[in-house]
Amino acid sequence: MTLGGAENLESDRRTARSDMARQFVGPDGCRVSYLTVRAPRAGPTILLIHGSGVSAGYWVNQLRGLGRALRVVAIDLPGHGASDPIEGTSVETYADVTARFLEVLGTGPVIVAGHSLGGAVAIALAARHPGAVAGLVLLSSCAKLPPVDNSWERWLAYLPGALRKILFFSMAKKLLFAPGAAGRAVSLGMQELRSCRPETILKDVLAARTMDLTDQATRLEVPTLLLCGSRDRLTPPALSEQLSVLIPRARLSTIEGAGHMLLLEAPERVNQEILAFARSILAPIDAPSVAAVEGRRGRSLARRLLDWARGVRSGVAVGNAGAPPGR
DSSP states (O other): OOOOOGGGOEEETTOSOTTEEEEEEOTTTOOEEEEEESOOSOSOEEEEEOOTTOOGGGGHHHHHHHTTTSEEEEEOOTTSTTSOOOSSOOHHHHHHHHHHHHHHHTOOSEEEEEETHHHHHHHHHHHHOGGGEEEEEEESOOSSOOOOOOHHHHHHTTSOHHHHHHHHHHHHHHHHSOTTOOHHHHHHHHHHHHHSOHHHHHHHHHHHHHOOOHHHHHTOOSOEEEEEETTOSSSOHHHHHHHHHHSTTEEEEEETTOOTTHHHHSHHHHHHHHHHHHHHHHHHHHOSSHHHHHHHTTOOHHHHHHHHHHHHHTTOOTTSTTSOTTO
């Protein structure tokens, strides 16, 4: 896949949400779409990677909530949202496309937040392109799915199209959301799923079933935050616990009462966790001495993040004196 340079960026002013902008890279054959808030272009970037069968649009609460402190970019993976499809999809393919996407944007190392299959893409991205990633936030994710009983798919295939679609979305709703989830969250999530191309959903399912990121997870060196819902039925908390053991510098936080779609069900808590994680990465740069700490105590997170970004751009290498803690 070939992506164009920065000069090929274009805006889609027809985007439905007035506080966001849809942009594209690579109009010379295969376009990749992304959403971003209208925030200052300076500052470190957090990249949001969606899961199976949805698009960047379901990160709406994070785009708005995090955009005041970070430059937030939510990518549409190939074949999703407004991005063009590509031949053959796997977690590794998605990761390589994402790495090229970041290269075109010129972001430097980013914090990557991935949900579900997007979390697997984030793991593969950090393993295959370590220089692109400064930290990981993995929501409702795992390194490998356990064997499942797929007998329902066989009988579902024999049903009439309309009935098959009704049953599919009914089962998806039960798997994706905790009982009692807010109607607005459920509505947005199901709207996203219904808008996805059927062939893209099938490709995502195949990518999820065939992935095994166990080895890659054990080799990750970046600080990692794992978030899971206590009532997640699609990727139960046990899978996040296993992932926290595999990744050397991982910390697990469980959100009580949330299901698989915790970014929609508990957006404020998710945003708080991500911002706190960003602060922990920035801490050594912002507090080299007691005197400096006292002088900076009143500064906003947005200002500190901006200073960090300037340091990265001026040659502060990840892993050196100005690097995040614990590296």
